[in-house]
Amino acid sequence: MSITLVPEATCTGRNVLPKMKERAEDLAIFGHEPTFPEKLHVGRPNSGERQALMERFNHILDTSWFTNDGPYVQELEQRLADLLGVRHCIAMCNGTVAMEIAIRATGMTGEVIVPSFTFVATAHALQWQQITPVFCDIDSRTHNLDPNKIEHMITPRTTGIIGVHLWGRACDVDALTEIAQRRKLTLLFDAAHALGCSYQGQMIGNFGNAEVFSFHATKFFNTFEGGAVATNNEDLAAQIRLMRNFGFAGYDRVIYIGTNGKMNELSAAMGLTLLDSLDEVVELNRRNYDCYKAGLSAVPGIEVLSYDHAESNNYQYVVLVVNEPLSGLSRDELLSVLHAENVIARRYFYPGCHRMEPYRSYYPHAGLMLPVTEAISEQVLSLPTGTSMTPAYIDEICQVISTATANSDFVRQRLVKAADRASEIGR
Numbered sequence: 158m159s160i161t162l163v164p165e166a167t168c169t170g171r172n173v174l175p176k177m178k179e180r181a182e183d184l185a186i187f188g189h190e191p192t193f194p195e196k197l198h199v200g201r202p203n204s205g206e207r208q209a210l211m212e213r214f215n216h217i218l219d220t221s222w223f224t225n226d227g228p229y230v231q232e233l234e235q236r237l238a239d240l241l242g243v244r245h246c247i248a249m250c251n252g253t254v255a256m257e258i259a260i261r262a263t264g265m266t267g268e269v270i271v272p273s274f275t276f277v278a279t280a281h282a283l284q285w286q287q288i289t290p291v292f293c294d295i296d297s298r299t300h301n302l303d304p305n306k307i308e309h310m311i312t313p314r315t316t317g318i319i320g321v322h323l324w325g326r327a328c329d330v331d332a333l334t335e336i337a338q339r340r341k342l343t344l345l346f347d348a349a350h351a352l353g354c355s356y357q358g359q360m361i362g363n364f365g366n367a368e369v370f371s372f373h374a375t376k377f378f379n380t381f382e383g384g385a386v387a388t389n390n391e392d393l394a395a396q397i398r399l400m401r402n403f404g405f406a407g408y409d410r411v412i413y414i415g416t417n418g419k420m421n422e423l424s425a426a427m428g429l430t431l432l433d434s435l436d437e438v439v440e441l442n443r444r445n446y447d448c449y450k451a452g453l454s455a456v457p458g459i460e461v462l463s464y465d466h467a468e469s470n471n472y473q474y475v476v477l478v479v480n481e482p483l484s485g486l487s488r489d490e491l492l493s494v495l496h497a498e499n500v501i502a503r504r505y506f507y508p509g510c511h512r513m514e515p516y517r518s519y520y521p522h523a524g525l526m527l528p529v530t531e532a533i534s535e536q537v538l539s540l541p542t543g544t545s546m547t548p549a550y551i552d553e554i555c556q557v558i559s560t561a562t563a564n565s566d567f568v569r570q571r572l573v574k575a576a577d578r579a580s581e582i583g584r
């Protein structure tokens with residue numbers, strides 16, 4: 158046992174705490190105290206067992222091996238490869254550089270098909286290398302690339318597809334693999350969210366030419382900053398290792414163009430420490446997820462996005478889809494209500510890469526091809542979860558959502574008035 162489990166190990170699914178905000182006028186937007194005195198964030202970092210981490214840090218200082226393929230990096234790579242059942246796992250300084258290197262090593266050029274409904278790094282990793290990200294729409298059910306829409310986007314300049322396993326839910330890997338093979342395209346996956354998740358029983362990390370993970374501090378498994386490329390292709394792995402280290406093949410021998418993508422030893426120490434408690438973190442995320450599911454099951458227009466329990470999941474995201482005609486509130490109105498209560502829910506991934514720079518200037522009409530992306534990015538909200546959340550906190554958050562939506566007209570009037578007042582002050 159290496160992390161502290163919060164005391165209440167079950168959720169009620171009913172809102173029974175005395176502090177509960179059952180009346181609309183008790184909500185913080187009406188001037189009441191926020192439900193939580195401190196802000197609750199999405200993606201608060203995990204750090205595992207401190208003693209073990211400190212021992213590893215001390216060892217790094219004692220041995221003076223800080224970076225350059227050190228023993229902790231090598232151990233982390235081996236343990237991750239074992240966890241994923243993949244032949245090669247190459248640790249990197251972050252997920253974005255890992256993606257840039259994977260893109261370059263697989264020879265992508267020209268145009269590459271990607272979703273717009275993702276973190277902007279997926280698109281930037283291409284554009285950074287003068288490769289055009291061609292944004293393809295998603296499936297409204299899965300939030301991942303819609304395989305039926307990919308073929309329309311292929312041109313003579315297309316060299317690859319990058320699928321994103323959003324929220325840790327696997328893309329339709331079979332369909333994407335079939336298209337990539339038939340059209341002779343490289344296939345990569347952005348698996349930033351998907352460590353510990355599976356597709357048809359096989360761990361993510363084994364699909365396409367390579368898959369790329371992020372171990373950023375906000376992820377349930379983090380190395381402060383970090384990432385990795387997983388692949389079963391021996392030659393590709395060797396090439397990626399060279400690229401990660403300036404192309405060095407010996408002390409003075411550079412045989413390839415490269416960059417600095419190395420993970421340092423402190424980061425690897427954090428990764429090794431967290432790996433020891435990974436199952437417990439997932440268990441807590443699963444419990445939190447179940448609490449939200451139960452607490453929101455009867456709230457009209459609020460859907461908690463499902464995971465396929467037949468697969469391995471990390472449950473690191475609790476995602477709501479707000480259906481305004483049924484909930485009475487828009488996603489953004491609900492966000493204002495939650496922020497006032499110090500629940501810092503996030504609009505992941507709003508407004509879609511195609512509406513961010515430089516893409517909105519380069520491709521101003523991209524949205525015409527992305528109706529599902531445009532709709533979903535207006536509806537989705539990520540809620541706080543992770544090891545610092547308790548079922549009691551989650552009950553309170555569910556109650557706030559339930560009270561706000563049940564009194565949507567009243568809440569909306571208040572928000573409109575507050576917005577009017579703010580604009581008057583601004584005048």
Ligand SMILES: Cc1ncc(COP(=O)(O)O)c(C=O)c1O
Nearest residue numbers: 251252253276278349371372373
């Ligand atoms: C989907 C996705 N892709 C790529 C990245 C980039 O990873 P990093 O922050 O490790 O560079 C992130 C998040 O950070 C992400 O969520």
